[in-house]
Amino acid sequence: MNNHWSEYWQQGHTTSFGEAISGNYEGILKSVWQPIFNGLNEDFLVVDVGTGNGSLPLLLRDGLLTSELTGKVIGVDLAEVSLVNSENQNGHKIDIALMSNTRCEQLPLESNSVDLYISQFGFEYSNVEKSLEEATRVLKDGGQFGIVFHHSRSMIxxxxxxxxxxxxxxxxxxxxxxxxxxxxxxxxxxxxxxxxxxxxxxxxxxxxxxxxxxxxxxxxxxxxxxxxxxxxxxxxxxxxxxxxxxxxxxxxxxxxxxxxxxxxxxxxxxxINASFDESKLAIFVDKLYQNNMMLNELKVLKSEQNEVLSWYLHATKFIYQLESR
Ligand SMILES: C[S@@+](CC[C@H](N)C(=O)[O-])C[C@H]1O[C@@H](n2cnc3c(N)ncnc32)[C@H](O)[C@@H]1O
Structure with a gap:
């Protein structure tokens, strides 16, 4: 990958849809995340991979605006990224930190430290096998894994x-x-x-x-x-x-x-190379189990015009019970 994403994000976009979306994500993409955000507990740690200029962390903070929860969202991206309009960080109960030049195959995070691992049109650009191993490493037992990712036959x-x-x-x-x-x-x-x-x-x-x-x-x-x-x-x-x-x-x-x-x-x-068809997805789902993840939900997201938008997958990292002898 060259540095075209860095150039793109430095133009100040919020989402990867350029001029087509002037603010942040709305509609189905927004609504699919809200129940996941609602499941967070006090003092949470969330990681968003392939974050761009932080559209998903900002969506999370907006979605929890009326709650009393405090926590932190770390957005990582391989490119040079920054929060749009130098977002005023003061006075928010939810802290957002973006890390540029950081691959999701190798996260600078402690093992078993993350409550929720998310990505929207980012995870699939990486080496997904390595990124999944890394997701399992950083997630706590019972931690949540939710990704929205490109469908090979979507309108996009x-x-x-x-x-x-x-x-x-x-x-x-x-x-x-x-x-x-x-x-x-x-x-x-x-x-x-x-x-x-x-x-x-x-x-x-x-x-x-x-x-x-x-x-x-x-x-x-x-x-x-x-x-x-x-x-x-x-x-x-x-x-x-x-x-x-x-x-x-x-x-x-x-x-x-x-x-x-x-x-x-x-x-x-x-x-095109990043997008998933059914056979690529079947291999990935197999890898989930090999990486101690239990699949909860896998579905196609559609637009209001009933056009395919993306895949959505939600999984949980197994909780290990010590065997009683
Ligand atoms: C389509 S953009 C998605 C950005 C944002 N999540 C959104 O929804 O608008 C994909 C992003 O993934 C990043 N990316 C690609 N490979 C990556 C990797 N291995 N690790 C971390 N980020 C990566 C790119 O730099 C780019 O910013």
């Missing part, structure tokens, strides 16, 4: 798979190459006279026609994915705001587009 995966197919098309590279050719062919544009000049320039016109052709091919292939990928927005920006930029700035912007597309490709590939 379906949409992102389409974006990945689109950005892996040869036309995307050809389009970016055409932008470079265009930037060089146009030269610096400082006046309306320059704009008229390039409109009459047969070389610029040929490249523009090629760009239009490539855009049309991508839009006909999958218009929604073309928009979702942000590529169309970048091309529009190149020709509008970018028209009067010096050639060097235009070339820098094209380099930025290339990096954005590569980062998106990496992120979507990771997402």
């Amino acid at each position: 995966l379906n949409r992102n798979r389409k974006i990945l197919t689109l950005i892996e098309k040869e036309e995307v590279n050809l389009l970016i190459n055409c932008l470079t050719k265009m930037a060089n062919a146009m030269g610096n544009i400082t006046s309306q006279k320059d704009v008229e000049r390039i409109k009459k320039d047969p070389k610029c016109e040929d490249i523009r026609a090629e760009i239009n052709h490539l855009i049309k091919l991508l839009v006909v292939f999958d218009e929604a994915a073309a928009q979702d990928s942000d590529l169309m927005r970048f091309v529009a920006e190149f020709f509008k705001a970018g028209l009067f930029w010096p050639v060097t700035k235009k070339l820098q912007f094209i380099e930025f587009i290339t990096i954005q597309m590569e980062t998106l490709r990496l992120r979507l590939t990771e997402l």
Whole structure:
């Protein structure tokens, strides 16, 4: 994994759904967690893995706002993360601490210290076998394990798979190459006279026609994915705001587009590899038992429109009884 998650979280997002969710999680995702949070006891310790900017710890604190409980939530993430809007930590009965650059395969926590281990779209990005062993180590006997994780046929995966197919098309590279050719062919544009000049320039016109052709091919292939990928927005920006930029700035912007597309490709590939289908899930459930966990609940979460959103799994670490002789 490269550091694309760090860059993402440093933009200040709360959730991994970017602009699509402006605040924190609502609806079914919120409601599935509340009963688990309600089961916590005084002076609890919770760990949230793959926490991002702490959306789940913040949801927990909100969910227990009216209770008198005190406790601590530690959010760990492999990336550089921080609580959104430098959340005011004072005056809360529930303390939230985020640990960046921390893998859930190796938690800096004492054995048998955690009451509740949670994750939302984070755990599955790790080496799940190692993370599960580690979860068992840090959980107290009777401790709870609850995860919401990607379903290979969810609406999230379906949409992102389409974006990945689109950005892996040869036309995307050809389009970016055409932008470079265009930037060089146009030269610096400082006046309306320059704009008229390039409109009459047969070389610029040929490249523009090629760009239009490539855009049309991508839009006909999958218009929604073309928009979702942000590529169309970048091309529009190149020709509008970018028209009067010096050639060097235009070339820098094209380099930025290339990096954005590569980062998106990496992120979507990771997402697809992280998601669980039924056979991957069956293997994982087997591992639960091998790791002293008893499965309580396993279900598919659906949106209000009845579309598959994710898997939800809840388990408890066995309580060992000393055998009486
Ligand atoms: C899709 S985001 C989920 C963030 C947050 N839980 C949410 O619901 O918005 C996945 C996060 O998992 C983190 N991650 C990936 N592999 C990890 C690992 N091995 N240990 C800890 N965090 C990891 C990534 O850095 C990323 O921030």
